[in-house]
Amino acid sequence: MPPSDAIAFEATPRPVVSRGGTYPPAFELATHQHRRGQLLYASEGTVAITTPFGAWIAPPERAVWIPSGTPHAVRMIGAVNTRSVYIEPEVTGEAGQACRVIAVSPLLRALLVEAVLVPREYDVGGRDGLLMALLVEEVNRAPSVPLALPLPMDAGLAALSAAFLEHPSVAEGIDAWAAALGMHRRSFTRLFRRETGMSFARWRQQACLLAALPKLASGEPVTEVALDLGYESATSFSTMFRRALGKPPSDYRAA
Structure with a gap:
């Protein structure tokens, strides 16, 4: 995503926005950060995330929560399809201010896949708004799994x-x-x-x-x-x- 598009994406006037990506094996995203918190989920493949504070890896059925403002680099292991949601800090809820790997339940997986299809400026009071609100609730409820390595x-x-x-x-x-x-x-x-x-x-x-x-x-x-x-x-x-x-x-x- 070009820098101008990324800025516009972050500035979307909605509490939660989502996008997907497709990456070849061994592709790397250089260190960067987001104003919003990010949940990074690979619907196919595995992702490895490195920050100044530690490393996290998300194999199938797992996702990584990255708090807002956290510098991070991402390495793709195998061909990877991602489904990411970006959540405004004021509605992050219990997701926390530290990186963690969470278990992705069948419901959360379905919500992450569906969220990518939601228009960027969706109706907050309509079906799409309810879907995004439920997604945030499921992220907050998801249990952490021990796939972190402090550095x-x-x-x-x-x-x-x-x-x-x-x-x-x-x-x-x-x-x-x-x-x-x-x-x-x-x-x-x-x-x-x-x-x-x-x-x-x-x-x-x-x-x-x-x-x-x-x-x-x-x-x-x-x-x-x-x-x-x-x-x-x-x-x-x-x-x-x-x-x-x-x-x-x-x-x-x-x-």
Whole structure:
């Protein structure tokens, strides 16, 4: 969307507006931000969102809430069709002021698909206005799912984290990170938890989980994904995956 069109879209005199998009595999949207809060849903494919505060990934049946004014970049995993809604801050309600991944119920999915067909300047008091109001209510009611990865702000930790995310492995140990920063193990664990709000082991597992989802979505075999991420077997990887997401990795693997 050209900049002038984007400005006009944001300025539409309606509390909620929607639009869809189609993107090729590996397409990236450079860092940008919106005046409105955005719910980004991929009706096909998977999207990965990065902000200064962390990373989020939305596989099928999930969407990412991005609060107004939050700088974010988007990477498409596979061919992606998006359905996004943009909500004025005063009617955001309980969606919150922090990024989160939410579960998309069948009703919310239907509303997101239908909202793209609604005229931009719809009748607020008519059927289209009711549809948009219900959509906002469903976004507020949607449960969060654990598909976030907080990123540290400390320069040393940030560099190690960025390198790890390039080649994540559950076998990588905390002592190597502490040694790289010239810190004792105990001091490192305190710093890491203060910076991320998570233990190193939990963060490492979450990073591997987020790395696994795009691989599975692209059709890679579960065993191959497990071994690439440092797991000793597909069974141990599948156990972690099911505990985290409630489903086996085969459910996320493309046919």
